[in-house]
Amino acid sequence: MDQISFEVREGEVFGFLGPNGAGKTTTMKMIQCVSPKSGGTLEVFGMDVSTHERDIKKMLGVLPQETNLDPDFTVYENLMVYSRYYDIPLPKAEEITASLLDFMQLTEKRNTSIEQLSGGMKRRLLLARALINTPRLLMLDEPTVGLDPQARHLIWEKLKSLQAQGNTIVLTTHYLEEASRLCDRIVIMDKGKILVEGNPQDLVRDQIGSEIVEAENTQPVVDCLKGMKATYEVWDNRVHVYTDKPKEITSALLDSCKVRSLTARSATLEDVFLKLTGRTLRE
Amino acid sequence: MGYLTIPQISSNAWKVWQRNKDVFMKTYRVNFLPPFLEPILYLLALGFGVGNYIDIVEGxxxxxxIAPALVAITIMNASFFECTYSSYVRMYYQKTFDAIIATPLSIEEVITGEILWGATRAVINTLIMLPVLFAFGVVDIPLSLLMIPFAFFGGLLFATTGMCFTAITPRIDSLNLPTFLFITPMFLFSGTFFPLSLLPAPLQYLAQILPLTHLVAVTRSLSLSQVGLPLVTGLLYTGVVTTLLFVISINLMKKRLIA
Known part of the structure; x- marks a missing residue:
């Protein structure tokens, strides 16, 4: 990590975005008091992570990227055993477990072993487990990784309702649609640094403009765009024009530049992400 | 971070112990069978089979x-294997430790809970084995009953030993090395099935370093009602080495899992 600085406000959904190896999970683990930081200050609820581990961890709910449900137990037992780690008294633990299973639509699977759950159910159970101590801050590392669209939408729905209840949520994600739907504020990270911070819609507007016109990458098109003083970027065999006035650009391209085909569409967070982090493949 | 940093541990470690106990109790019928059958098989084959050709050993x-050696061996096996293969599976494959340290529990407490559970396995196996040995009339009552509390401390000795190997093993297969190079030789050469005095002198000294030698010395003192120097040195060895290995195993594990 390289001198990152950020602040999460109570009641907001805050997202860490970035390619593989950007440092998202490392940052999450430092907040969770699991990975040590080499310097600087990191405070959670105003407490230093290196001296108040236990107090901080009591108030966190963590959904890890890699499933670590306990395969030796059933769905219900997973939550009950976990509740012990938080010193939740038995009657209360039973009550919370029942209501969480209900909330996550897992009541029917109560006595099922972990191996027999689908990917989506496992993620939902992990989310239920993260909520067992009614945390002040939810830490979600890739909450919908590897899920089919149905399962993903169900998780989004649950996260939306948690957000509506006023929960503070920090999440990481590769899915930019997920970030624009859920997050109040995001940071885009790369190679251990924070590149930008802000509201997803604002970032799109500031970094790209409202629309993108895509055309073929040919010399006449590029010359034309230069003549119009348009903002554009070349991506391989396509040219992306960032603009607030897509009509003017398209008609100019069609009329005077003899472009055969072009596409105009709304700019998305994905465009911001690729513009900032480049298109090189990350392994 | 050194290897001898004193760990800070709270009673939270018992929650990890409790987790392992809950899993154990789900399949207790299968778990109770081996420690019940093992002494019967060994006593029949070695005690009354081979023993038929032996008039008297050390009086x-x-x-x-061999009866007290069987108890010492079960203490060793129960705790050592719990804190090597089983702990490794929980740590590496099941990610159970990762899940627990996201809660208020610390990694030190997780490892301590695992070690306490390893020692408890030794107690459980001793509890099941002793009545069999009583029934065969090969151990003295009442002093042998002290083997039950001793099994916990002997278990801690081998649980901490096992945890050190678990902390440094690169893969689960590599745990076969301490099993074959450390556990199996001890099983045979720690005064278990023949007196140490039959070994050449240098090997006798070597045997004095091995933990099982001291476990056998203690259990044999108790089963034969001989309170003397071997009992005292055995207990001292167990106390000192366990404390040292406990601290080392926790620090090794912290290095493996956090750094």
């Missing part, structure tokens, strides 16, 4: 000579 029948 007692061969069956009475």
């Amino acid at each position: 007692v029948s061969y069956a009475r000579f």
Whole structure:
């Protein structure tokens, strides 16, 4: 990590975005008091992570990227055993477990072993487990990784309702649609640094403009765009024009530049992400 | 971070112990069978089979000579294997430790809970084995009953030993090395099935370093009602080495899992 600085406000959904190896999970683990930081200050609820581990961890709910449900137990037992780690008294633990299973639509699977759950159910159970101590801050590392669209939408729905209840949520994600739907504020990270911070819609507007016109990458098109003083970027065999006035650009391209085909569409967070982090493949 | 940093541990470690106990109790019928059958098989084959050709070993029948060694061996196996293969599976494959340290529990408490559970396995196996040995009339009552509390401390000795190997093993297969190079030789050469005095002198000194030698010395003192120097040195060895290995195993694990 390289001198990152950020602040999460109570009641907001805050997202860490970035390619593989950007440092998202490392940052999450430092907040969770699991990975040590080499310097600087990191405070959670105003407490230093290196001296108040236990107090901080009591108030966190963590959904890890890699499933670590306990395969030796059933769905219900997973939550009950976990509740012990938080010193939740038995009657209360039973009550919370029942209501969480209900909330996550897992009541029917109560006595099922972990191996027999689908990917989506496992993620939902992990989310239920993260909520067992009614945390002040939810830490979600890739909450919908590897899920089919149905399962993903169900998780989004649950996260939306948690957000509506006023929960503070920090999440990481590769899915930019997920970030624009859920997050109040995001940071885009790369190679251990924070590149930008802000509201997803604002970032799109500031970094790209409202629309993108895509055309073929040919010399006449590029010359034309230069003549119009348009903002554009070349991506391989396509040219992306960032603009607030897509009509003017398209008609100019069609009329005077003899472009055969072009596409105009709304700019998305994905465009911001690729513009900032480049298109090189990350392994 | 050194290897001898004193760990800070709260009673939270018992929650990890409790987790392992809950899993164990789900399949208790299968778990209770081996420690019940093992002494019967060994006593029949070695004590009364081979022992038929042996009149007397160090003043007692061969069956009475090996009976306390069987207890020491079960203490060793129960705790060592719990804190090597089983702990490794929980740590590496099941990610159970990762899940627990996201809660208020610390990694030190997780490892301590695992070690306490390893020692408890030794107690459980001893509890099941002793009545069998009583029934065969090969251990003295009442002093042998002290093997039950001792099993916990002997278990801690081998649980901490096992945890050190678990902390440094690169893969689960590599745990076969300490099993074959450390556990199996000890099983045979720690005064278990023949007196140490039969070994060449240098090997006798070597045997004095091995933990099982001291476990056997203690269990044999108790089963034969001989309170003397071997009992005292055995207990001292167990106390000192366990404390040292406990601290080392926790620090090794912290290095493996956090740094």
